[in-house]
Amino acid sequence: MQVLYKSTRGNEETVTASMAILKGLSEDGGLFVPTAVPKLDVPVEKLAQMSYQETAYEVMSRFLTDFTEEELKDCINKAYDSKFDTDKIAPIHEANGTFFLELFHGATIAFKDMALSILPHLMTTAARKNQAKNEIVILTATSGDTGKAAMAGFADVPGTRIIVFYPKNGVSPIQEKQMVTQKGANTYVVGITGNFDDAQTAVKNMFNDRVLAKELDEAGFQFSSANSINIGRLVPQIVYYVYAYASLVRDGKIKDGQEINVVVPTGNFGNILAAYYAKQMGLPIHKLICASNENRVLYDFFRTGIYDRKREFILTSSPSMDILISSNLERLIYRLTGDDSKKCAELMQSLSQGGEYSITEDMKAQLSDFYGNFCSEGETREAISATYYGGGYVIDPHTAVAAGVYQKYLRETGDTAPAVIASTASPYKFTRSVMNALSDRYEGLDDFGLVDALSSMSDIAVPKAVEEIRTAPVLHDRVVDAADMPSAVKNILGIQ
Numbered sequence: 001m002q003v004l005y006k007s008t009r010g011n012e013e014t015v016t017a018s019m020a021i022l023k024g025l026s027e028d029g030g031l032f033v034p035t036a037v038p039k040l041d042v043p044v045e046k047l048a049q050m051s052y053q054e055t056a057y058e059v060m061s062r063f064l065t066d067f068t069e070e071e072l073k074d075c076i077n078k079a080y081d082s083k084f085d086t087d088k089i090a091p092i093h094e095a096n097g098t099f100f101l102e103l104f105h106g107a108t109i110a111f112k113d114m115a116l117s118i119l120p121h122l123m124t125t126a127a128r129k130n131q132a133k134n135e136i137v138i139l140t141a142t143s144g145d146t147g148k149a150a151m152a153g154f155a156d157v158p159g160t161r162i163i164v165f166y167p168k169n170g171v172s173p174i175q176e177k178q179m180v181t182q183k184g185a186n187t188y189v190v191g192i193t194g195n196f197d198d199a200q201t202a203v204k205n206m207f208n209d210r211v212l213a214k215e216l217d218e219a220g221f222q223f224s225s226a227n228s229i230n231i232g233r234l235v236p237q238i239v240y241y242v243y244a245y246a247s248l249v250r251d252g253k254i255k256d257g258q259e260i261n262v263v264v265p266t267g268n269f270g271n272i273l274a275a276y277y278a279k280q281m282g283l284p285i286h287k288l289i290c291a292s293n294e295n296r297v298l299y300d301f302f303r304t305g306i307y308d309r310k311r312e313f314i315l316t317s318s319p320s321m322d323i324l325i326s327s328n329l330e331r332l333i334y335r336l337t338g339d340d341s342k343k344c345a346e347l348m349q350s351l352s353q354g355g356e357y358s359i360t361e362d363m364k365a366q367l368s369d370f371y372g373n374f375c376s377e378g379e380t381r382e383a384i385s386a387t388y389y390g391g392g393y394v395i396d397p398h399t400a401v402a403a404g405v406y407q408k409y410l411r412e413t414g415d416t417a418p419a420v421i422a423s424t425a426s427p428y429k430f431t432r433s434v435m436n437a438l439s440d441r442y443e444g445l446d447d448f449g450l451v452d453a454l455s456s457m458s459d460i461a462v463p464k465a466v467e468e469i470r471t472a473p474v475l476h477d478r479v480v481d482a483a484d485m486p487s488a489v490k491n492i493l494g495i496q
């Protein structure tokens with residue numbers, strides 16, 4: 001079955017998977033969605049025997065139907081190799097009666113590596129397939145993790161440049177150090193005075209700017225996106241839910257066909273949307289549990305059916321989830337409207353102009369696959385401490401938000417079906433928050449002192465990604481106002 005892609009805001013026009021990846025965002029400002037979600041037509045008992053790479057091929061080939069088998073396998077093998085520190089790629093750790101799906105074993109120790117180690121290969125393959133004549137400029141807004149993971153993937157990839165914008169005061173010290181020390185002649189890192197939403201909105205506006213697109217084209221460039229608005233980010237993320245399920249069956253932890261719950265610490269709604277697609281493919285998932293931090297816009301949305309971004313933006317200890325405009329929710333909204341792109345475009349316009357939209361009772365009724373809740377900062381610290389002192393396992397603040405929300409879900413519903421918690425970052429990326437949650441003894445230590453303290457109390461070795469930046473020189477120090485992002489881009493590309 002061929003799968004085509006159309007815009008959540010467009011007419012009936014469709015594009016191939018490779019074209020959707022190459023463009024990133026549709027010209028009408030909408031996101032590309034598959035016209036139909038393919039079925040997972042491989043039996044679990046067969047999947048249970050497969051490696052991560054083999055599973056990736058089974059899942060991704062169902063979505064990216066215009067890639068040849070050779071092209072796709074080549075992309076997969078280049079992505080999921082020794083950049084990961086385990087050949088399982090996404091191992092499961094059982095603690096406190098739940099299954100933590102560790103998505104942080106890649107080059108930058110956060111789950112963004114799962115998709116961003118393959119996106120550059122999908123993108124350059126897509127450019128070749130579509131005879132793109134321009135150099136591809138990847139424009140990325142990051143709340144801390146995407147930027148580094150995207151640069152690690154695109155650094156020195158011929159025919160590409162990558163420009164990353166991050167909120168200057170909105171990321172952890174280790175996240176910032178990782179980015180500003182990035183090597184590669186085609187990488188550019190720019191801090192902005194503003195928050196992640198400001199960066200993301202300005203990036204989306206640049207994508208929709210026809211005049212800018214023309215100027216770029218004349219200079220031999222075209223934009224694409226490494227954010228999860230790119231369908232090439234989402235499809236690789238479906239893989240690990242399928243892999244996790246099959247691994248649990250293989251290890252005798254669950255029975256083939258048994259339903260599980262999936263808990264996802266959520267910001268831009270990309271990771272949980274991938275789990276939703278996995279469920280639509282036929283993977284036995286009962287509830288998709290959407291965990292938010294104090295920026296609880298999604299929790300409020302699930303409760304009331306009103307999405308309201310007009311609220312204070314809170315900086316938390318889980319910065320990669322400090323987001324008030326969850327871009328990928330648009331893909332879910334589109335489905336809830338019954339694939340009505342006109343209705344979806346209206347709702348998105350009301351969000352960008354009035355700061356909110358509300359869905360109908362009918363649409364709200366279809367949200368029953370989801371459960372939403374949030375953790376305060378105090379509850380996040382408690383979850384870190386409870387998981388360590390109760391289960392001997394150190395988790396990062398993002399994963400802790402999910403673990404805390406899962407406890408609320410258990411108390412509210414009594415639903416004890418096996419649960420998989422998406423563990424989205426290594427605790428080494430957020431050492432200060434983690435160590436402060438465990439004890440007040442560590443307050444005097446600097447960031448690398450904390451790294452050493454964490455290493456001596458947990459049995460997890462210091463990841464290479466952290467060792468590398470200890471002494472690495474700062475290579476990027478550009479800071480601009482959010483309003484000046486377009487001129488920064490032109491300046492970087494030498495267009496006046």
Ligand SMILES: *Cc1c(COP(=O)(O)O)cnc(C)c1O
Nearest residue numbers: 145267268269270271320424425
């Ligand atoms: C990006 C990120 C998230 C949020 O994922 P979304 O797909 O944006 O919802 C959660 N945790 C970490 C560590 C992240 O880097």
